[in-house]
Amino acid sequence: MKGDWGEKREHRRVTLILKVVCPDRAGALGATENLSKGGLFVQTEERFELGERVALALSFPGLLDPIQIVGRVVWLRPARGEEGAGVGVAVESEAERLRLEQLVNASDTHPSAATTSALPAEGFRVLIVEDNPHIIEMYSYVLKKLAAQELGGKVPFEVHFAPDGHHALKLLEEGRFNLVLTDLYMPVMDGFILVERIRQSESWKSIPVVVISAGGADAQARAMQLGVDIYLRKPVKFTEVLETVKRLLRIG
Numbered sequence: 001m002k003g004d005w006g007e008k009r010e011h012r013r014v015t016l017i018l019k020v021v022c023p024d025r026a027g028a029l030g031a032t033e034n035l036s037k038g039g040l041f042v043q044t045e046e047r048f049e050l051g052e053r054v055a056l057a058l059s060f061p062g063l064l065d066p067i068q069i070v071g072r073v074v075w076l077r078p079a080r081g082e083e084g085a086g087v088g089v090a091v092e093s094e095a096e097r098l099r100l101e102q103l104v105n106a107s108d109t110h111p112s113a114a115t116t117s118a119l120p121a122e123g124f125r126v127l128i129v130e131d132n133p134h135i136i137e138m139y140s141y142v143l144k145k146l147a148a149q150e151l152g153g154k155v156p157f158e159v160h161f162a163p164d165g166h167h168a169l170k171l172l173e174e175g176r177f178n179l180v181l182t183d184l185y186m187p188v189m190d191g192f193i194l195v196e197r198i199r200q201s202e203s204w205k206s207i208p209v210v211v212i213s214a215g216g217a218d219a220q221a222r223a224m225q226l227g228v229d230i231y232l233r234k235p236v237k238f239t240e241v242l243e244t245v246k247r248l249l250r251i252g
Contacts (some may be wrong), residue, residue, distance in 0.1 A: 001120040011036035014104050015239045017247070019066065019230055021057040022046070030086075030220065032058065033240070038088035039071060043233055044219045048073045048087050056089065058103075060247055061208060061229040067103075069096045084233045123156025124249055125175065129168040129182035129194060130212075135234075136161060139181065140250055142241045150251055165189030169197060172204055179248055181241075184213040184223060192222060199227040208248040212236050 020029045020042050029044040040058075048054065052073045057066040075088030091097055128139050140159060143225040147157035160177075162168035166189040168182070180198065184191035191211060198204045211223045214234040223231055230244055245251075 008025060011038040012104065015243055017230065017232070017240055017244045018058045018060050018103075019061070020044070021066070023057065024055055029056070031230060031244075033086060033237075035100055035103060035167060037097050037104060039074070039088060040100065041075075041077075041086055041088045043084050043086045045079075045085050046087070048076060050074070050076060054089060065150070067099055069099065071096070072184050080251060083237075111219075119151070119155050119251065120178075123158065124178045125158045125160065126179045126181065126245070127160050127162065127168060127171055127177045129162045129165060129180065129186070129191065131163045135183075135212075138238070139241060141247065142238060146242060146245060146251070150246060163187075165191060165194030165197070167195055172198070177204075177207055179210070179245065180206050181210045181212060181245075184215050184219055192226060195223060195226045195228055210244055210248065212241070 008129045013034045015034050016032060018032045020032055022029050023030055025046060029042055029046055031043055033041045033043050035041070042056075050073055053070060055068065055070050055071060057068055058064070059066040068231075069091055070093075071089035072090045077083065077086045077088070079085040090102060126143060128136060130136050130139065143157065143159050147153065147155075151157060160171055164172055165182075166185040168180070169189075182191045182194055191213070195209055195211070198207060198209060208229045209227070210230045210232065211228045212232045212234060213219060213223070215223075220231050229248065232240055232244065
C-alpha cells in the first residue's frame with residue numbers, strides 16, 4: 001500500500017544497513033534497506049498505518065551510537081515474491097534531515113591506502129553457518145568480491161563453512177574468527193543455541209554475529225534478545241550482505 005513517497009525521487013538514496021529499534025514498540029524492528037536525506041525504508045513485519053508518527057533509533061554495532069529520529073509513515077510495502085515487508089518513513093525536521101544526510105555522505109567513503117594499511121595484518125576469518133548450498137554459494141560470491149575489490153587482494157580473507165551450530169562451535173574452538181553469519185533453522189543445533197553459546201563464551205562473546213533468516217517477528221525478537229548484532233530477512237539482497245559485512249569488519 002503506497003502513500004506519498006515522493007521524497008525517494010527528490011533525494012539520492014543509498015544502500016545502508018542499520019539496526020532499527022522502535023522504543024514505543026518495545027524492541028527491534030529490523031534493518032534499514034536504504035535511506036536518504038529525506039527518510040528511510042525499514043524491513044519489518046510490524047504493522048503501521050499511513051500517516052502514523054514513529055520514533056526510531058538507528059545504530060550499527062561498534063560503529064554508530066544510536067541516532068534518534070521521528071518520522072511519518074508514508075509507504076507500506078507488503079511481502080511479495082522475493083521482497084519482504086517494510087515501511088517507508090519520511091523525516092520532517094531539518095535537524096533530522098541533517099543527521100540522515102551525514103549518514104548518506106559517510107556511506108560514500110571507500111577504502112584508501114591508509115585505511116587498508118590499518119586493517120589487521122593477519123587478515124579476516126569469517127564463519128558462515130548455513131545448510132542451503134545455494135545460499136552458501138551466494139554468500140561465497142559476496143565475500144570473494146569483497147576480498148578482491150574492496151581489499152584489492154592485499155589482506156588475507158578466509159571464509160569457513162558449517163552446516164549447523166554443532167559444527168560451527170567446533171570451528172570456533174579451533175581458531176579465531178572476526179565475524180559469524182548464521183541461519184536460525186538448521187538440523188543438529190539451530191542458530192538460536194549457537195548464538196547463545198557464543199554470547200556466553202568469554203572467548204567468543206565479542207565476535208559480531210549476523211543472522212540471515214526467513215524467521216518472522218518472533219524469531220527476530222528472540223535472536224536480538226540473545227545478542228545478535230544485525231538481523232537480515234531472507235531472501236536477502238547481495239548489497240545487504242556486502243554492506244553489513246564491510247561495516248562490521250570496518251572495511252571502508
